[in-house]
Amino acid sequence: MIVGRLAADSIERRSGVSLWRQIADKILHAIAIGDFTENAALPPEVALAERYGVNRHTVRSAISALVREGVLRAEQGRGTFVLSRKRLSYPIGARTRFSTGLQGQTTERHIVLLASSIEPASQRVAEGLGLARGADVIRLETRGEADGRPVSRAAGWFEARRFAGIDAAMAQTGSITASLARFGIDDYLRQSTVLSARHADAADLADLDLLPGAIVLVTVAVNVTPDGQPIQFSESRFPAERVELKLSAL
Template identity: 40%
Template sequence: MTAIDRDSGLAVWRQIEETLAEEIRSRRWTEGQRLPTEAELSQRFGVNRHTLRRAVSALVDRGLVRVEQGRGAFVRENVLEYLVGQRTRFTENVRRANRSASGRLLSFKRMRASKDVAEVLRLTPGTAVLQVETVNQVDDRPLSVGAHWFPAKRFPDFQEVYDATHSITRVMEHHGIPNYARAVTKVTARMPDVTEAEVLGQPRNRPVLYVEAVNVDPDGVPVQLSHVRYAADRFQMVFETLSEGAKYFEGD
């Protein structure tokens, strides 16, 4: 049992809050980890559940903990601030936050473009395209799962380069497109399906951000259509409409 000083003048629930907050800061409990149950924590501190719940509620207000109904309390993940502008690069966004970026290939297919994909990529329906499904990770934890389409003719070495680099940016550079740009980004929120929740390592009752995007080459020709699902509680999308616009939020 963890001792509580009932004569300190500091409320019991506040002492519990500070104890758990310090354990989170010292990484006794890591990002995304579930805290012990209410019953276990109540027994540890020798308090009733009402007192324990007040302490947990304070941790939620501080942004240290999130509570999922029916599942318990979890250490809140550090949210990645993801800059979206004309130059949107996953690895650059992650490294800017001093975190580690990685990616892996789920599937790679050569197929004929559907009417919808062909329209976005300005191709004739039935033209060969590459459909690529990837998982992007931050600090070895999945952040997003995405489906991407590319004109097959422009990327003959796509799979080999991606397998070697795990980077779509490197694939673009290899094929002579070092300066591709984001033309449009559309964002909606929805609940994940079974596969998305499993890949992202999250429950189905927690929403994802569904992002549709088109990248173009320096001549404005579309080279990539993406449909990406992001774990919403690990991710904050920042839209930069002026150069270095994110600086206006420095200090927030």
């Protein structure tokens, strides 16, 4: 029982990206856009090899990478099946918050505080927060998880004087929104967002449980109070194979 289609477009040789990696990317993409639903069977290896014009062993390399990653499950004699679901659609808007945004798409989601520290503001953090360069800021390192899989990795910076103790609040509540509420901020808006994409580096691979060669979406944003006062500067990374960003009203 074969369902779904795979893009027939060709792959690039001598590109610096191996053929098995390119094929793995195509399979991930097909799953992400819904061409293969959960538990669907991939076409047999020989068929995939023919479609892409490569050897069966090359296809097997791609599949085994995705098996290691937990996306596919191969069963001898039966076929290869899709384990993971469609890409999450992560909303970005003026007022979107982590867990409310993913409601309906996941059964469980939460933010883990990985680390916190006080440090002097770098150039871009100072600019974003409207502080002098070198002023003390608190950095919170967090990871977002949905249904047990990492879907985001973020660093957030806050002015240290104004938000002293926000690290403890974050550890307790597991929510940025709730932590800010303790400082009298019951509403905040996303002022600006800059978006880019790149290959995952070593830190991304570890933080987001990715395989080398994966792509991450990167957002750099500033959150402000309704009257325009900067509160938080953040840089977030999303695994492109698991998350897409849905821009809503800013």
